Amino acid sequence: MSPGFHLFPEQASTMAPRVDALYFYLVGISVFFSLLIFTLVIYFAIKYRRGFEEEEPPPEMRDILALEVTWIVVPLILALIAFFWGANVYYALARPPQNALEIFVVGRQWMWKFQHPDGQREINQLHVPLGRPVKLTLASEDVIHSFFIPAFRVKYDVVPGRYTTIWFEATQPGQFHLFCAEYCGTQHSGMIGQVVVLEPEQYEAWLGGELGAPRAVAGLPTSRPVPEGSLTAKGQQLFRDLGCQVCHRMEKQGIGPVLTGVFGSQVKLQSGETVTADESYVRESILNPQAKITAGFQPLMPPFQGRINEEEVMQLVAYIKSLGQTQAGNRQGAVSSTK
Amino acid sequence: MKAEKLDYPTEPRRHYLNADYGVMSWLFTVDHKRIALLYLGTITVMFFIGGAAAVLFRLELATPQGDVVISETYNKLFSAHGIIMVFFFLIPSIPATLGNFLVPMMIGARDLAFPRLNLLSWYLLVIGAVFALGAVLAGGVDTGWTFYTPYSSVYSNTFVVVTIIGVFLAGFSSILTGLNFIVTIHTMRAPGLTWFRLPLFIWAHYATSMINLLGTPVVAITLGLVVLEGVFGLGIFNPTLGGDPVLFQHLFWFYSHPAVYIMVLPSMGVVSEVITCFSRKRIFSYRFVAFSSIAIAVLGFLVWGHHMFVSGQSLYASMIFSLLSMFVAIPSAVKVFNWTATLYGGSISYATPLLYGLGFIGLFTVGGLTGVLIASLGVNVHVHDTYFIVAHFHYIMVGGALMGYLGGLHYWWPKISGRIYPEGWAKFAALIIFVGFNLTFFPQFILGYLGMPRRYHVYPEEFQVLNVMSSAGASILGIGYIIPMIYLVWSMRYGKPAGANPWGSTGLEWQTPSPPPTYNFEKTPIITREVYDYRKQESHG
Numbered sequence: 001m002s003p004g005f006h007l008f009p010e011q012a013s014t015m016a017p018r019v020d021a022l023y024f025y026l027v028g029i030s031v032f033f034s035l036l037i038f039t040l041v042i043y044f045a046i047k048y049r050r051g052f053e054e055e056e057p058p059p060e061m062r063d064i065l066a067l068e069v070t071w072i073v074v075p076l077i078l079a080l081i082a083f084f085w086g087a088n089v090y091y092a093l094a095r096p097p098q099n100a101l102e103i104f105v106v107g108r109q110w111m112w113k114f115q116h117p118d119g120q121r122e123i124n125q126l127h128v129p130l131g132r133p134v135k136l137t138l139a140s141e142d143v144i145h146s147f148f149i150p151a152f153r154v155k156y157d158v159v160p161g162r163y164t165t166i167w168f169e170a171t172q173p174g175q176f177h178l179f180c181a182e183y184c185g186t187q188h189s190g191m192i193g194q195v196v197v198l199e200p201e202q203y204e205a206w207l208g209g210e211l212g213a214p215r216a217v218a219g220l221p222t223s224r225p226v227p228e229g230s231l232t233a234k235g236q237q238l239f240r241d242l243g244c245q246v247c248h249r250m251e252k253q254g255i256g257p258v259l260t261g262v263f264g265s266q267v268k269l270q271s272g273e274t275v276t277a278d279e280s281y282v283r284e285s286i287l288n289p290q291a292k293i294t295a296g297f298q299p300l301m302p303p304f305q306g307r308i309n310e311e312e313v314m315q316l317v318a319y320i321k322s323l324g325q326t327q328a329g330n331r332q333g334a335v336s337s338t339k
Numbered sequence: 340m341k342a343e344k345l346d347y348p349t350e351p352r353r354h355y356l357n358a359d360y361g362v363m364s365w366l367f368t369v370d371h372k373r374i375a376l377l378y379l380g381t382i383t384v385m386f387f388i389g390g391a392a393a394v395l396f397r398l399e400l401a402t403p404q405g406d407v408v409i410s411e412t413y414n415k416l417f418s419a420h421g422i423i424m425v426f427f428f429l430i431p432s433i434p435a436t437l438g439n440f441l442v443p444m445m446i447g448a449r450d451l452a453f454p455r456l457n458l459l460s461w462y463l464l465v466i467g468a469v470f471a472l473g474a475v476l477a478g479g480v481d482t483g484w485t486f487y488t489p490y491s492s493v494y495s496n497t498f499v500v501v502t503i504i505g506v507f508l509a510g511f512s513s514i515l516t517g518l519n520f521i522v523t524i525h526t527m528r529a530p531g532l533t534w535f536r537l538p539l540f541i542w543a544h545y546a547t548s549m550i551n552l553l554g555t556p557v558v559a560i561t562l563g564l565v566v567l568e569g570v571f572g573l574g575i576f577n578p579t580l581g582g583d584p585v586l587f588q589h590l591f592w593f594y595s596h597p598a599v600y601i602m603v604l605p606s607m608g609v610v611s612e613v614i615t616c617f618s619r620k621r622i623f624s625y626r627f628v629a630f631s632s633i634a635i636a637v638l639g640f641l642v643w644g645h646h647m648f649v650s651g652q653s654l655y656a657s658m659i660f661s662l663l664s665m666f667v668a669i670p671s672a673v674k675v676f677n678w679t680a681t682l683y684g685g686s687i688s689y690a691t692p693l694l695y696g697l698g699f700i701g702l703f704t705v706g707g708l709t710g711v712l713i714a715s716l717g718v719n720v721h722v723h724d725t726y727f728i729v730a731h732f733h734y735i736m737v738g739g740a741l742m743g744y745l746g747g748l749h750y751w752w753p754k755i756s757g758r759i760y761p762e763g764w765a766k767f768a769a770l771i772i773f774v775g776f777n778l779t780f781f782p783q784f785i786l787g788y789l790g791m792p793r794r795y796h797v798y799p800e801e802f803q804v805l806n807v808m809s810s811a812g813a814s815i816l817g818i819g820y821i822i823p824m825i826y827l828v829w830s831m832r833y834g835k836p837a838g839a840n841p842w843g844s845t846g847l848e849w850q851t852p853s854p855p856p857t858y859n860f861e862k863t864p865i866i867t868r869e870v871y872d873y874r875k876q877e878s879h880g
Contacts, residue, residue: 007789030708091654146723181723186410
């Protein structure tokens with residue numbers, strides 16, 4: 001946002017006009033009823049001031065039920081419209097499109113750290129392409145933060161111990177404020193940054209400039225070529241360094257479950273429940289494996305809570321995700337056929 | 340208390356102020372009227388301390404850079420402002436002072452049901468205030484008044500535990516006051532004073548007491564859990580120990596949302612009394628106004644999740660909380676419309692209490708409507724934790740609760756002190772406060788939608804113009820609050836004697852001399868008329 005005096009924020013995402021339309025409806029109602037009440041109060045206060053009463057005071061209005069019903073029903077209808085409209089916009093804000101570009105975000109006192117799928121990393125600055133949905137997965141290393149881009153009208157808390165998500169599609173190139181909106185300690189107001197929206201070709205150039213052209217590498221088997229330096233490659237490296245493959249073997253059953261095709265599938269737990277293997281489930285199973293044990297396995301895995309940080313967890317999640325995407329369909333079919 | 344220095348050359352009569360002298364006669368009094376004055380002194384001190392903190396951080400916010408204080412100090416200032424104003428001023432304000440003074444008098448009783456418990460309530464508040472102020476003096480607390488975990492329980496290195504003990508004790512003070520009011524209203528009404536002859540001030544206090552009794556224990560326990568986690572390392576809210584930080588928010592807002600109604604319902608009671616008295620009208624639709632207080636108290640317990648629309652709460656839970664929040668707007672609207680209709684065809688005199696009453700209607704209307712705005716999910720995401728929220732709740736808590744408190748204090752001042760305050764000065768101060776308030780908080784709505792987050796020490800330059808307006812308004816507001824402080828104290832000695840009923844009110848509390856005798860009434864009154872019976876009174880007179 002350019003310096004100077006503003007009364008209304010820029011609209012720079014697909015959701016911004018939808019949020020603003022709802023806002024104008026609500027401001028409209030507020031202005032109408034405020035003026036109605038102000039006018040009536042001032043008019044009555046002047047017309048009926050003491051010492052200037054009319055000869056015949058108006059007949060006393062006994063409690064008129066019709067009047068009570070009117071001023072209950074009319075505001076109720078307008079409030080219900082505000083509810084349904086608001087819920088509709090909220091639902092759209094909460095559901096990212098399938099084809100969104102996925103970027104991982106870690107908040108900590110007092111900075112924002114970003115990891116792009118191809119491995120580019122940034123602090124307090126986020127480059128995104130114009131006209132393409134971007135989904136952010138948010139995690140916190142310490143306290144609660146809140147990820148807020150006013151020009152996009154999006155905000156969501158970054159809560160330690162779980163993943164939250166947010167999405168947007170930028171409609172304007174330029175630089176926009178990124179704020180932490182949840183009070184997080186001494187330098188809370190310094191936990192700010194910039195979102196840089198680039199035209200698609202500029203964005204490609206930026207990606208290349210950051211890292212050089214991606215190359216495929218040999219290594220552990222994966223479902224698709226892994227570009228060197230990408231989030232997935234980092235996760236793969238970490239997977240090896242931590243010795244995960246000793247138990248989670250790639251081809252045949254080890255002490256732990258085979259992870260190929262797990263992501264996105266339905267996992268049957270020892271407790272009898274079935275859960276979807278999403279990012280949050282994978283994260284929890286790394287940090288605190290005892291919480292949800294897959295049916296047929298012993299609770300032998302050590303917890304990684306405190307041994308790896310949230311950024312590393314995100315790299316592992318990206319790697320396990322890459323193992324899952326090709327065969328997820330088959331796996332899902334297999335589970336449902338056994339039922 | 341200054342009251343003990345008073346002499347009444349024209350009134351040698353015995354009353355509660357001159358019934359006894361000396362510090363001990365105040366510190367060990369069980370007279371609800373004297374305890375009300377003890378509370379008045381206590382919360383006035385707290386108000387000016389909380390206000391001083393606000394003046395300092397508004398001064399800081401006049402420029403985008405952090406140049407008056409460092410970030411740590413800034414965070415401690417807004418935390419102290421919130422904690423002191425919410426727990427040690429707004430929550431006790433009307434119930435503990437005007438409520439304490441008036442609940443027995445309005446129902447024709449000699450005192451509250453449990454006079455000693457009433458005194459204990461005051462001591463709990465004072466001890467709580469000593470802890471809270473002790474924490475400020477020792478170095479302060481930087482969690483904000485909301486104490487969000489895991490920041491408060493694990494990460495903050497400030498005096499969180501001491502502050503929480505203070506808030507905990509103040510909480511028990513309001514639980515005991517609520518209990519006392521409920522028992523008193525049920526069991527000690529004068530003969531003939533049926534439920535639907537009760538002043539609306541009593542209905543409002545009954546609803547407030549219900550919230551105090553049911554909600555306050557929850558926040559006390561929750562803050563206790565924060566202490567257990569912080570001191571003993573129990574994993575309740577800290578995720579690395581298996582806790583859930585969002586659980587804290589559920590428990591905290593389960594009380595702290597209804598707490599907003601603890602602050603504003605008593606003010607609504609005051610407005611009902613003031614509007615009827617100064618327009619010489621019975622209230623329009625007594626039963627709707629009375630039951631809307633109860634509806635607000637009940638619905639207020641079902642909407643806490645609207646503070647958590649972006650906190651990780653489930654999508655569908657958020658939708659339910661949004662819907663229920665829309666419903667709570669309705670009883671508030673009913674009250675505003677009925678007060679307005681009460682003015683119709685009245686005989687209105689512009690005394691200071693009525694100016695505050697009308698100011699309340701206007702500002703509460705803005706606060707309430709912006710409440711509907713932020714209860715709407717799609718917009719809430721954008722304005723959550725911005726200055727829009729700060730503006731909204733100050734319109735309710737300051738524009739609403741505080742206007743009602745000042746209006747009530749002026750209205751019953753002749754009864755409390757036996758003296759009339761200077762009307763010219765009072766009107767002047769009311770005007771200053773109204774202008775200062777709007778200049779302070781209206782620009783914050785715009786700032787909030789522009790995206791300025793709350794609790795920011797340093798902010799981008801484009802927000803400066805609106806922040807300067809807000810800081811200028813705050814200094815006008817500060818002056819507005821000092822003026823009544825001066826003339827009310829002045830009037831205790833130099834004001835004109837008030838007489839029993841200077842406003843010509845129908846209220847029971849005005850049918851006994853000012854100041855009232857120790858046991859309020861010479862003999863127990865018998866009630867034969869409905870309340871606010873202004874027309875009949877004129878025809879009789």
